[in-house]
Amino acid sequence: MKIPKTPWTMLYKVKKATFPEVRFYLDEWRRKAINIPNSELRAQAVTSLKEKAFHCDGGAVYGLLAGNERQKVIQFIVAYQTISDYLDNLCDRSTSLKEEDFRALHQSMFHALTPGAKPENYYHLRADQDDGGYLASLVLTCQEILQQLPGFPNCQDALHQLAGYYCDLQVFKHVEKSKRVELLKNWHEQHKHELPPMTWYEFSACAGSTLGIFCLIAYASRSELTKKEFDVLKNGYFPWVQGLHILLDYFIDQEEDRIGGDLNFIFYYDNEEQMVERFKFIKEKAEESIRTLPDWRFHQLINKGLIAIYLADKKVQQDKGLRKTAKRFIRFGGLPTAFFYFNSWMYRETV
Incomplete structure (x- = not known):
C-alpha cells in the first residue's frame, strides 16, 4: 500500500484500511473490560473505551506507514492508547491524589515498551485492585508486538524518553490541585536546557501526546533504522507536533474544564490574541520540524488533519466563542485543513 500524500487519498485509506481494524481490536478489549471483577475499574475501563475510541482512530493513521506490518502496528497503537486512556480515567476520577500511586499505575506504560518486563500489580497503592488481568494483558500485547518489529531495539531509548x-x-497534573502548577513549573525548569524557548504550560502540552511514540513504532516495523535516524523522527514530533496536538485538545475542553475546575493549559495565556499567535507559531514550527522527516508529506497531512478534527468537534460547534476562534485556526491551517474540516462527517459517521 502506497503511503498517502494528498488529503483525499489519506481520507480514503484511513476509512478503508485503518478504521475497520481499530474497531476489531477495540471490540476485543471491550469484551475483556466488561468482565473486570472490580466495579470501579470495570466502569473506568468501559467508559474510556466508549468515550475515547477516537484517540485510537487518530493514532492508527500511522499504520499506513507500516506496509505489510500495518495490522501489527495498529494492534499495538490500540493497546497502548487504551492503556493511556484507561489510566487517564483512573487518575481523573481517583480517590487517591498521591504521586506514588499515579507513578505505580503509569509504570505499565514503560513495561509496555520493554519486552521481558514482568507485569506487576500496578494498583498496589489504591483500594480498587482486581482487574482480572486487564491491564497486564494490554502490557503483554504491546510487548509481544514490539518483539516482532525489526527496528525496535534502535528506537527503544527514544520511546522511553x-x-x-x-x-x-x-x-x-493529577496530584492535589494546590501542588500541580508548582510541580509542573519545577519540571519545566529541569528540562529547559533541552528545549526551545517555551512556557511551562506549553512544555506540559508537548509532553502529553502519544503521536511521537506511534510514529516511531510505525517506522520500527519497516526496516532497521539507526538510532540516529530514530532520533530524527523523535525530534520531528517532539516538541512542536505533539504540542500542537495537545493544545488543540485543551482548546476544545475549555468550558468543561472551567466548570469542573480542572487544569487547562489554555487558561494560562494572557488573552485570546496571545493564544492565537502562539498556536500559529507552534503550528509553523511543527511544519518546519516535519520537513526533516522521511515521508514528510504524510506527516504534514496528519498535522493539518489534527487541526481539522479537533475544530470540527461538537464542543467547538456548540460554542460561539470557540467557533469564531476556530475559523482563524482553519485559515492558517490552509486548504488541506479546510478539506479535512469540511469532510469531518466521514470521521463522525464511523464512531
Missing part, C-alpha cells in the same frame, strides 16, 4: 515525558505529566 517520550514515555517518560508523558508519564511525568500525568503524575504532576
